[in-house]
Amino acid sequence: MKILKHKWFLTSFAVIVLCVIFTSNSWKMFKEYPYQFNYGNDVNQYYSYLPSAVIHDDLSMSYYNERGYWLVADTNGVPLQKMTMGMSLLYSPFFMVGHTVALNSRYKADGYSKPYSTSLKIGTYLYVTIGLFLLYLCLLYFFSPVISALSILLIFLSTNLFYYTLCEGEMTHSYLFFLFSVIIFNTIKWFETYKTKNILFLGLAFGMSVLIRPTSALMFVFIVFYALSKTNITDLIKSQYKIILAAVILFFIPLFFQMLYWKIYGGNWMRWSYGEESFYFSSPHIMEFLVGYRKGWLVYTPVMIFAIIGMFLLKKKIPAMKWSIPIISFLAIYILSSWWCWWFGGSFGSRSMVEYYALLIFPLAAFIDKISTIKYLNYSFIFIFGFTIFYNILGTDKKIWSELHWDSMSKESFWYTFSKIGLNEEEKKLLEILHSSPDYENARKGLPERKE
Numbered sequence: 001m002k003i004l005k006h007k008w009f010l011t012s013f014a015v016i017v018l019c020v021i022f023t024s025n026s027w028k029m030f031k032e033y034p035y036q037f038n039y040g041n042d043v044n045q046y047y048s049y050l051p052s053a054v055i056h057d058d059l060s061m062s063y064y065n066e067r068g069y070w071l072v073a074d075t076n077g078v079p080l081q082k083m084t085m086g087m088s089l090l091y092s093p094f095f096m097v098g099h100t101v102a103l104n105s106r107y108k109a110d111g112y113s114k115p116y117s118t119s120l121k122i123g124t125y126l127y128v129t130i131g132l133f134l135l136y137l138c139l140l141y142f143f144s145p146v147i148s149a150l151s152i153l154l155i156f157l158s159t160n161l162f163y164y165t166l167c168e169g170e171m172t173h174s175y176l177f178f179l180f181s182v183i184i185f186n187t188i189k190w191f192e193t194y195k196t197k198n199i200l201f202l203g204l205a206f207g208m209s210v211l212i213r214p215t216s217a218l219m220f221v222f223i224v225f226y227a228l229s230k231t232n233i234t235d236l237i238k239s240q241y242k243i244i245l246a247a248v249i250l251f252f253i254p255l256f257f258q259m260l261y262w263k264i265y266g267g268n269w270m271r272w273s274y275g276e277e278s279f280y281f282s283s284p285h286i287m288e289f290l291v292g293y294r295k296g297w298l299v300y301t302p303v304m305i306f307a308i309i310g311m312f313l314l315k316k317k318i319p320a321m322k323w324s325i326p327i328i329s330f331l332a333i334y335i336l337s338s339w340w341c342w343w344f345g346g347s348f349g350s351r352s353m354v355e356y357y358a359l360l361i362f363p364l365a366a367f368i369d370k371i372s373t374i375k376y377l378n379y380s381f382i383f384i385f386g387f388t389i390f391y392n393i394l395g396t397d398k399k400i401w402s403e404l405h406w407d408s409m410s411k412e413s414f415w416y417t418f419s420k421i422g423l424n425e426e427e428k429k430l431l432e433i434l435h436s437s438p439d440y441e442n443a444r445k446g447l448p449e450r451k452e
């Protein structure tokens with residue numbers, strides 16, 4: 001197996017596994033509690049297509065159920081699932097494994113018993129592992145195995161990818177991280193070898209990512225800029241038009257399935273299922289999104305500060321990415337901070353940025369590579385990166401055990417909870433007083449939040 005040849009990746013992955021084992025107190029409740037199917041949560045919505053199709057044979061989801069599906073009516077008044085089917089497509093192999101086990105065991109074959117939950121969790125681990133390995137292979141084109149392995153270690157242990165793999169792993173973010181990794185890997189490989197399989201995987205992964213979250217279309221910037229750095233686009237299209245056309249068709253196939261579903265069950269090929277929820281591009285919350293105490297990306301994931309600095313090193317280290325990664329990062333921050341609920345409801349840190357770590361690992365690696373050559377400074381960063389790992393795992397623990405509020409953190413509650421490793425019950429009660437609840441009503445209208 002090729003993976004066995006990569007001792008530095010295996011070393012990095014072994015450290016990750018050991019950290020996961022030794023920090024299990026931060027996520028162990030999810031071993032017994034099937035978070036995926038919590039009544040009315042996001043994952044339950046993404047997953048709803050599978051039990052509806054396989055068990056109930058009713059994709060309209062009009063059958064009686066107690067799962068709290070979010071059925072939203074469009075302009076024609078027909079209520080359908082608010083979420084698209086992209087995640088269900090990725091869940092499906094593991095759903096079928098769980099379904100097979102349930103049919104042949106004492107568990108209920110209802111889509112929600114333990115075999116399904118366990119199988120989906122294994123699927124999440126597998127997708128993230130593949131994503132990390134593909135990124136490691138990409139990093140090897142530009143950096144040493146040691147720098148590449150260290151970058152993999154930090155992108156997992158020092159960011160909320162850790163939380164969104166182990167705790168709420170069946171949310172979109174770890175899966176999009178995987179798909180972005182597939183896009184990046186196959187983009188690099190195709191322009192190296194022009195093998196058909198790479199551009200076909202690229203087209204399919206890109207289509208799946210856009211189906212799951214339309215903002216993933218930003219990855220087109222990466223593909224185009226990488227292409228421009230490697231070849232003449234006109235000549236490329238002329239010589240490879242057949243296979244490019246095939247990749248474009250693969251891109252649209254997942255989107256077509258969703259549109260066909262809407263047409264059959266809702267009467268329209270297209271629909272906006274988010275009701276009155278919308279973007280407010282004239283009033284983005286960029287500063288709050290980046291450094292706010294509620295969910296500020298750099299407040300809860302400070303290791304990304306080094307990735308931002310590393311963008312200035314891409315021109316020398318990875319010229320093919322010197323423009324695309326900064327542009328995508330800026331656009332992602334602008335677009336996401338323009339969403340009415342820019343903090344994205346309940347989360348640990350800025351969950352909407354997790355998938356972009358598949359891109360940001362490259363400037364992070366460039367920063368690590370540069371620091372490693374500076375005498376004395378390289379040793380100090382051993383402690384700095386060690387702290388980012390500790391801080392991230394501590395934050396994960398606090399989020400799980402209700403010492404970080406799911407949506408109402410304030411400056412006061414942030415500093416209070418992080419002033420202690422753990423809080424007793426009396427301290428938790430005091431912490432509740434310090435929280436500041438978001439003004440969902442005004443935010444939904446694009447208006448400034450009212451102070452409590």
